[in-house]
Amino acid sequence: MEKFDYIVIGGGSGGIATANRAGMHGAKVLLIEGQHLGGTCVNVGCVPKKVMWNAAQLRENLLLDASSYGIDVSLEKFEFSQLVNNREAYIERLRGLYDSGLASNGVTVVRGYARFTSNDIIEVNNQTFTAEHIVIATGGQSKLPDIPGKELGIDSNGFFDLTELPKRVAVVGAGYIAVELAGVLNGLGSDTHLAYRKAMPLRSFDQTIVEAMVSIYEQEGIKMYPNSTPQAVEKLADGTLKLSFENGQSLEVDQVIWAIGRKPNIEAINLEQTSVKLTDKGYLRVDDYQETDQKGVYAIGDITGKAELTPVAIAAGRRLADRLFNGQTDAKVDYNNIPTVVFTHPPIGTVGLTESAARELHDDTQLTIYTSQFNPMQYALQERKVKATVKLICLGKEERIIGLHGIGIGMDELLQGFAVAIKMGATKHDFDTTIAIHPTAAEEFVTLR
Numbered sequence: 001m002e003k004f005d006y007i008v009i010g011g012g013s014g015g016i017a018t019a020n021r022a023g024m025h026g027a028k029v030l031l032i033e034g035q036h037l038g039g040t041c042v043n044v045g046c047v048p049k050k051v052m053w054n055a056a057q058l059r060e061n062l063l064l065d066a067s068s069y070g071i072d073v074s075l076e077k078f079e080f081s082q083l084v085n086n087r088e089a090y091i092e093r094l095r096g097l098y099d100s101g102l103a104s105n106g107v108t109v110v111r112g113y114a115r116f117t118s119n120d121i122i123e124v125n126n127q128t129f130t131a132e133h134i135v136i137a138t139g140g141q142s143k144l145p146d147i148p149g150k151e152l153g154i155d156s157n158g159f160f161d162l163t164e165l166p167k168r169v170a171v172v173g174a175g176y177i178a179v180e181l182a183g184v185l186n187g188l189g190s191d192t193h194l195a196y197r198k199a200m201p202l203r204s205f206d207q208t209i210v211e212a213m214v215s216i217y218e219q220e221g222i223k224m225y226p227n228s229t230p231q232a233v234e235k236l237a238d239g240t241l242k243l244s245f246e247n248g249q250s251l252e253v254d255q256v257i258w259a260i261g262r263k264p265n266i267e268a269i270n271l272e273q274t275s276v277k278l279t280d281k282g283y284l285r286v287d288d289y290q291e292t293d294q295k296g297v298y299a300i301g302d303i304t305g306k307a308e309l310t311p312v313a314i315a316a317g318r319r320l321a322d323r324l325f326n327g328q329t330d331a332k333v334d335y336n337n338i339p340t341v342v343f344t345h346p347p348i349g350t351v352g353l354t355e356s357a358a359r360e361l362h363d364d365t366q367l368t369i370y371t372s373q374f375n376p377m378q379y380a381l382q383e384r385k386v387k388a389t390v391k392l393i394c395l396g397k398e399e400r401i402i403g404l405h406g407i408g409i410g411m412d413e414l415l416q417g418f419a420v421a422i423k424m425g426a427t428k429h430d431f432d433t434t435i436a437i438h439p440t441a442a443e444e445f446v447t448l449r
Contacts, residue, residue: 004030006324007122007131009114009269012039013310014301015137016098018317023105025325030131032124034113037098039139040302041310043091044157049180051087053343056187060345068382078189080165115270119294133296133324136276136284137317138269140262140302145172149233152241153256156181166190166255170243172230173259174201176342179213181257183345186222193251195225195243202342206354206405208371212389213344213407219386220345225249264303281305289332290320307338339419341412346386349415351422352403358393368394368428370448376409377439390444392428399428404445414442 008019011033019031036043059078066073102109112125122129142155154161156177167190171182174196186192194201194217202210218224228245233256236242244250264283271278275294277285283305290298298320301313312333319331342348358367370392379385388408395402401422406415421430428448436443 001121001128001130002030004028004108004129004131005133006030006321007129007134008032008137009122009135010039010137010139010301011037011098011109012137012139012301012313013041014139014313014317015039015135016102016317017314018135018137018300018321019107020101020105021318021321022325023102023107025321027321027325029105029107030129031102031107031109032114032122033109033111037095037102037109038091042094042098044160046310047094048087048091048160049184050343051090052083052184052188053180053345055083056184056345059189060187064384065378065382078165080188081163084163113268115268116273117270119274120296133298135290135298135300135317135320136266136269136292136303137300137313138265138303140308141265142258143261143263144258145230145260147230147232149235150258152233152235153258155258159257162255166253168253169193169255169257170195170241170251170253171257171259172196172243173261174198174203175259175261176202177262178259179217180343181259182217182222183343186217186220187345191253192221193223193225193253195228195230195245197227197229199226202348204354205342205348205350206391206403207356208391209348209350209389209405209407212373212387213348216346216386216407217344223251225251262302262308264305266303279305289323290316307335309338309340312338337419337423339415341415343412344407346388346407346409347412348405348407349411350403350405351415351419352401353393354403354405355391355393358395358403362395366396368399370394370428372444372448374444376441378409388441388444390441390448392431392445392448394428401426401428401431406441406445408441410441414440414445418442418445 005027006022006029008015008031019029023029062073114122114124117123120130144150169185169190170193171178172195179201182192182194200210231244231246234242240252241256242252277293279285284299284303286299286304290300300316302308316333322328323331337352339351373387373389375385376388390406393403431446434446436446
């Protein structure tokens with residue numbers, strides 16, 4: 001049995017980040033990964049998603065907006081398979097960079113699936129390893145509905161396996177993955193249907209922004225199906241898929257994509273042999289320093305159920321390694337005011353409290369809400385308008401900003417700077433006295449009245 005200082009189970013974003021940081025600090029590190037390095041984000045998540053989002057945006061701009069600028073563009077063909085091939089080649093290069101980065105930090109990589117045989121012993125490929133510190137970073141996996149015909153649909157992983165663009169597609173789900181895939185598919189030219197169980201999608205996001213998104217999606221041709229719980233899928237004689245809902249509605253499409261949520265990917269690691277405990281929702285229970293109920297065993301990323309975002313997993317992994325191997329005893333992630341972007345069409349940016357969350361925590365008399373809706377200049381010359389909406393939520397007489405939300409062109413890129421300001425305690429007065437950059441979407445946040 002070989003002994004290491006640090007064993008990392010899972011080679012996704014968080015696992016790679018913590019392994020590299022520990023290696024930089026001189027620790028003897030083992031990283032175990034059964035599939036491709038990079039995990040969900042690099043292989044079937046945020047990276048390929050952003051490539052597809054870029055492609056959809058480019059197609060929309062050329063097809064719908066270019067002529068108003070006097071640019072004659074005729075889209076005679078769109079080779080979806082070429083887009084996929086180019087995307088996969090890019091991802092393969094990223095995998096190579098991860099390999100070389102881990103090697104440069106002295107991290108040993110073992111390909112295989114890890115399982116605990118005790119609190120401090122890991123088995124993989126019939127080999128056993130032990131370490132004083134073991135971190136679980138196995139990420140999440142898609143949920144599927146428990147209905148007849150569920151196997152006829154695909155999940156978000158399956159979306160990235162597509163080599164042909166479906167002519168008609170139904171995306172089922174209310175979360176960010178569902179609305180992102182619907183926007184991408186619509187932008188690439190699919191007849192797109194988005195179905196969700198409740199009255200609105202993105203229920204944890206600010207209602208003003210979600211209402212604006214729904215309005216935009218309907219305007220852009222996405223068919224919305226609120227209050228629609230899937231009941232069954234069946235394949236018809238011509239290969240068409242019939243998706244039926246509990247409310248009696250149904251629709252016929254060429255592809256069904258399940259995006260109804262994710263769950264921790266922990267079923268195969270044999271946690272029963274450890275003292276690690278789960279939360280009521282099935283996530284690994286950790287303290288503020290990412291340690292589980294078993295001393296010396298830690299968890300980072302989506303399996304903890306805390307802000308399931310790639311940069312959060314990376315930050316948690318790096319801070320954990322700094323604490324364990326570089327003497328930074330207080331290093332931990334602050335899970336407050338985490339900026340988040342949803343790559344809808346156009347993107348949503350959000351940081352801090354939603355209006356409803358703010359009203360639950362504070363008296364209405366202490367809150368001031370500012371909103372604005374405008375046409376971005378990209379649409380100045382054409383009849384097509386995709387309105388942007390921005391919102392600030394302020395607290396107290398000093399109007400400290402506790403929530404910033406927006407949907408519109410550029411919201412993904414402008415959010416980071418505002419997130420820094422809010423993290424530092426910025427007030428509405430700070431925003432008001434900052435000179436605006438004109439003409440931009442960002443200036444709306446410093447000119448709200």
